[in-house]
Amino acid sequence: xxxxxxxxxxxxxxxxxxxxxxxxxxxxxxxxxxxxxxxxxxxxxxxxxxxxxxxxxxxxxxxxxxxxxxxxxxxxxxxxxxxxxxxxxxxxxxxxxxxxxxxxxxxxxxxxxxxxxxxxxxxxxxxxxxxxxxxxxxxxxxxxxxxxxxxxxxxxxxxxxxxxxxxxxxxxxxxxxxxxxxxxxxxxxxxxxxxxxxxxxxxxxxxxxxxxxxxxxxxxxxxxxxxxxxxxxxxxxxxxxxxxxxxxxxxxxxxxxxxxxxxxxxxxxxxxxxxxxxxxxxxxxxxxxxxxxxxxxxxxxxxxxxxxxxxxxxxxxxxxxxxxxxxxxxxxxxxxxxxxxxxxxxxxxxxxxxxxxxxxxxxxxxxxxxxxxxxxxxxxxxxxxxxxxxxxxxxxxxxxxxxxxxxxxxxxxxxxxxxxxxxxxxxxxxxxxx
Amino acid sequence: xxxxxxxxxxxxxxxxxxxxxxxxxxxxxxxxxxxxxxxxxxxxxxxxxxxxxxxxxxxxxxxxxxxxxxxxxxxxxxxxxxxxxxxxxxxxxxxxxxxxxxxxxxxxxxxxxxxxxxxxxxxxxxxxxxxxxxxxxxxxxxxxxxxxxxxxxxxxxxxxxxxxxxxxxxxxxxxxxxxxxxxxxxxxxxxxxxxxxxxxxxxxxxxxxxxxxxxxxxxxxxxxxxxxxxxxxxxxxxxxxxxxxxxxxxxxxxxxxxxxxxxxxxxxxxxxxxxxxxxxxxxxxxxxxxxxxxxxxxxxxxxxxxxxxxxxxxxxxxxxxxxxxxxxxxxxxxxxxxxxxxxxxxxxxxxxxxxxxxxxxxxxxxxxxxxxxxxxxxxxxxxxxxxxxxxxxxxxxxxxxxxxxxxxxxxxxxxxxxxxxxxxxxxxxxxxxx
Numbered sequence: 039x040x041x042x043x044x045x046x047x048x049x050x051x052x053x054x055x056x057x058x059x060x061x062x063x064x065x066x067x068x069x070x071x072x073x074x075x076x077x078x079x080x081x082x083x084x085x086x087x088x089x090x091x092x093x094x095x096x097x098x099x100x101x102x103x104x105x106x107x108x109x110x111x112x113x114x115x116x117x118x119x120x121x122x123x124x125x126x127x128x129x130x131x132x133x134x135x136x137x138x139x140x141x142x143x144x145x146x147x148x149x150x151x152x153x154x155x156x157x158x159x160x161x162x163x164x165x166x167x168x169x170x171x172x173x174x175x176x177x178x179x180x181x182x183x184x185x186x187x188x189x190x191x192x193x194x195x196x197x198x199x200x201x202x203x204x205x206x207x208x209x210x211x212x213x214x215x216x217x218x219x220x221x222x223x224x225x226x227x228x229x230x231x232x233x234x235x236x237x238x239x240x241x242x243x244x245x246x247x248x249x250x251x252x253x254x255x256x257x258x259x260x261x262x263x264x265x266x267x268x269x270x271x272x273x274x275x276x277x278x279x280x281x282x283x284x285x286x287x288x289x290x291x292x293x294x295x296x297x298x299x300x301x302x303x304x305x306x307x308x309x310x311x312x313x314x315x316x317x318x319x320x321x322x323x324x325x326x327x328x329x330x331x332x333x334x335x336x337x338x339x340x341x342x343x344x345x346x347x348x349x350x351x352x353x354x355x356x357x358x359x360x361x362x363x364x365x366x367x368x369x370x371x372x373x374x375x376x377x378x379x380x381x382x383x384x385x386x387x388x389x390x391x392x393x394x395x396x397x398x399x400x401x402x403x404x405x406x407x408x409x410x411x412x413x414x415x416x417x418x419x420x421x422x423x424x425x426x427x428x429x430x431x432x433x434x435x436x437x438x439x440x441x442x443x444x445x446x447x448x449x450x451x452x453x454x455x456x457x458x459x460x461x462x463x464x465x466x467x468x469x470x471x472x
Numbered sequence: 473x474x475x476x477x478x479x480x481x482x483x484x485x486x487x488x489x490x491x492x493x494x495x496x497x498x499x500x501x502x503x504x505x506x507x508x509x510x511x512x513x514x515x516x517x518x519x520x521x522x523x524x525x526x527x528x529x530x531x532x533x534x535x536x537x538x539x540x541x542x543x544x545x546x547x548x549x550x551x552x553x554x555x556x557x558x559x560x561x562x563x564x565x566x567x568x569x570x571x572x573x574x575x576x577x578x579x580x581x582x583x584x585x586x587x588x589x590x591x592x593x594x595x596x597x598x599x600x601x602x603x604x605x606x607x608x609x610x611x612x613x614x615x616x617x618x619x620x621x622x623x624x625x626x627x628x629x630x631x632x633x634x635x636x637x638x639x640x641x642x643x644x645x646x647x648x649x650x651x652x653x654x655x656x657x658x659x660x661x662x663x664x665x666x667x668x669x670x671x672x673x674x675x676x677x678x679x680x681x682x683x684x685x686x687x688x689x690x691x692x693x694x695x696x697x698x699x700x701x702x703x704x705x706x707x708x709x710x711x712x713x714x715x716x717x718x719x720x721x722x723x724x725x726x727x728x729x730x731x732x733x734x735x736x737x738x739x740x741x742x743x744x745x746x747x748x749x750x751x752x753x754x755x756x757x758x759x760x761x762x763x764x765x766x767x768x769x770x771x772x773x774x775x776x777x778x779x780x781x782x783x784x785x786x787x788x789x790x791x792x793x794x795x796x797x798x799x800x801x802x803x804x805x806x807x808x809x810x811x812x813x814x815x816x817x818x819x820x821x822x823x824x825x826x827x828x829x830x831x832x833x834x835x836x837x838x839x840x841x842x843x844x845x846x847x848x849x850x851x852x853x854x855x856x857x858x859x860x861x862x863x864x865x866x867x868x869x870x871x872x873x874x875x876x877x878x879x880x881x882x883x884x885x886x887x888x889x890x891x892x893x894x895x896x897x898x899x900x901x902x903x904x905x906x
Binding site (some may be wrong): 041043045047049050051052053054057065069071072073075078080082083084085086087088089091092096102103105107108115119120122123124125126128129130132133134136137139141142143144145147149153157158160161165174175176177206208209212213214215281285298305311329331341342350352356360361362365366367371417422 | 473479483484486488490500503505509512513515518522525527534535549552553558559561564569570573577579580583584586609610612615639642648679746763784786787788789790794800804805822
């Protein structure tokens with residue numbers, strides 16, 4: 039174990055130093071396609087190499103090919119945080135190397151997953167008693183939800199969503215051979231209710247916090263309609279769901295307590311390292327009906343349902359450990375404080391854009407995402423985005439809203455300070471003048 | 473960062489001490505269902521807690537609920553190893569917190585995944601030029617393979633496998649609404665060829681190293697038939713595939729180079745922490761045809777296909793880092809040496825069983841799995857297994873072969889020494905006499 043202790047100390051020091059210097063690194067990787075591949079040997083070595091060679095090549099070969107999601111100046115897609123307790127919990131999870139295929143292969147893994155999902159549901163104001171488990175990503179969660187919906191409504195093969203629904207719904211529908219019916223959004227990019235027909239629908243996917251603009255679909259009205267039609271309501275709150283830890287934001291989540299299933303990604307806005315996607319459902323029997331291969335009479339002697347019976351993978355790793363560490367080391371108050379700070383920073387940035395001549399805000403801001411653009415053509419805005427990202431000083435992404443190319447600044451990294459947001463704004467204005 | 477350095481040092485010391493003492497811990501958790509849940513608070517804390525509280529509760533609350541997959545006396549299902557370089561690479565991956573949704577969000581993640589899968593293919597003697605990516609588990613890999621097979625053969629909805637094929641094939645077929653046709657195994661538990669009809673089959677799943685007995689299906693003959701029928705051949709070598717790193721074992725893998733897709737789990741027998749399931753295919757266009765939502769004309773400017781276009785999840789974590797670390801720190805020679813030692817130990821154990829009156833070996837041994845039983849009824853063997861596992865001194869599992877209950881001893885932990893195997897044998901004989 040002395041090698042492990044020494045190598046571990048070196049890896050830990052690398053990690054600490056990385057987190058200290060990540061603000062100074064170019065946020066978006068500036069390498070050309072194939073550059074990292076070309077810098078690596080064509081074959082694995084024959085003889086063992088020391089771990090320090092891995093650390094060396096991490097610096098010398100891989101580092102230029104990393105886009106720094108941990109940078110406080112990462113504002114693209116949805117900004118995330120691998121927080122310190124989450125990182126260290128991953129070290130522990132890998133050390134324990136639990137493989138949760140059946141309850142008995144790791145009672146602690148299974149029960150901690152259930153307990154932390156219960157904790158998180160309570161933190162977010164969700165109803166008591168929901169079944170909860172962790173998926174790798176919201177994409178897989180969509181497969182889980184729609185497979186259960188399909189099995190629960192034989193003969194109905196339509197999934198209704200909005201044009202702004204994340205592409206993972208389309209991907210899941212294709213996998214499950216369901217017909218996707220995307221209805222238009224209104225002027226605020228929220229799903230329009232007129233013309234929705236659920237007669238042949240097995241499921242509706244509503245989003246709280248869409249990817250393009252963090253828009254909010256009319257969940258209460260959709261819940262009403264699903265109840266009448268017998269359709270499964272899945273609420274995708276992958277990004278925004280974490281914000282429900284703040285009671286003052288709960289009105290934005292009205293109706294989600296009536297969903298058949300809900301997805302929230304702690305690896306997005308709850309400071310948990312990738313991957314950790316929370317999935318809840320009030321219809322666990324329907325999940326098992328879709329996924330379980332264990333007939334009741336073959337249950338193991340301990341008579342415990344294994345989490346593998348609720349979704350695709352058989353084996354699961356000990357993801358709950360990092361969520362547990364994050365929820366404890368932040369606490370409810372720490373989670374609220376960090377999310378409120380992100381909302382403050384987003385509002386601040388939104389104000390700067392509104393006040394600046396030649397710039398406009400392009401969508402209502404509900405959470406920590408600001409959609410905006412400068413006066414000019416789509417091409418000019420696209421070119422601006424490329425120039426900003428090429429500086430490496432900040433990284434933003436884009437969306438199309440109402441047919442227009444808009445810039446997106448998403449705040450979600452726990453290390454982002456007001457100065458980082460100001461840097462992004464300075465770079466944007468500088469490059470816009472260029 | 474000083475807290476991170478201090479907490480990290482404590483976590484690292486916990487990890488090192490755990491690996492030192494894991495041999496002494498009861499292998500199979502002895503807790504009752506619900507015990508771990510009951511020992512945890514009902515809610516997350518309001519105020520932040522120090523990371524040391526997490527470490528304390530890991531010891532005091534969770535440890536009894538862990539089944540110790542890292543124990544050298546873990547012989548159940550398939551034994552695994554979270555090796556030291558793999559563990560430390562997971563620390564680094566969580567620190568970097570890459571989210572590979574598109575190439576540009578982490579060129580290093582994507583290109584290292586492609587390169588390490590190329591390295592691994594070469595180590596295992598697979599053809600050059602295969603597309604390779606990492607899935608979380610072989611179950612998801614089956615979904616990937618069968619979805620591509622279904623899309624490539626419109627109208628054909630049958631998947632042919634053997635009665636000994638892993639249940640993940642049935643699970644994937646159900647998800648994809650394909651009809652599963654399981655053909656009988658022969659006396660050696662290998663798929664029988666007589667009576668196989670591929671007229672309406674989109675896919676055949678052949679296994680090299682079945683879960684129950686590590687049997688080997690007749691892959692060359694199945695490849696011939698699939699070629700004629702136009703069916704997709706998936707070779708599931710989740711467990712045994714790693715053994716192909718030893719050239720002398722390659723004859724057991726005859727024909728897999730002709731598969732349309734292949735799955736091998738480095739998190740099973742290649743010393744990589746959960747989760748890391750390698751997936752290769754010579755038909756990447758068919759994978760993209762099943763999964764990609766990006767029309768060609770919407771490719772990003774860098775014109776790079778993202779790995780998310782080949783399977784279900786959009787986001788992927790930096791799993792390649794641990795595989796890279798393991799392949800480098802073991803090297804080809806280290807991998808071969810460890811696997812050969814496992815084969816030697818399995819042969820040794822098999823010999824002990826053969827020589828012992830009142831015991832029998834129940835299946836041909838190809839790899840590191842021995843199937844055996846004592847004279848007596850199924851019930852007596854099942855009771856024996858329960859007694860052995862209740863001692864905590866070793867953990868074995870079972871299978872049903874030819875209608876009989878058999879015990880399985882699987883060797884695959886890198887820390888397993890001859891003494892550990894002898895302990896298992898001593899406990900078995902002692903409990904058999906009891």
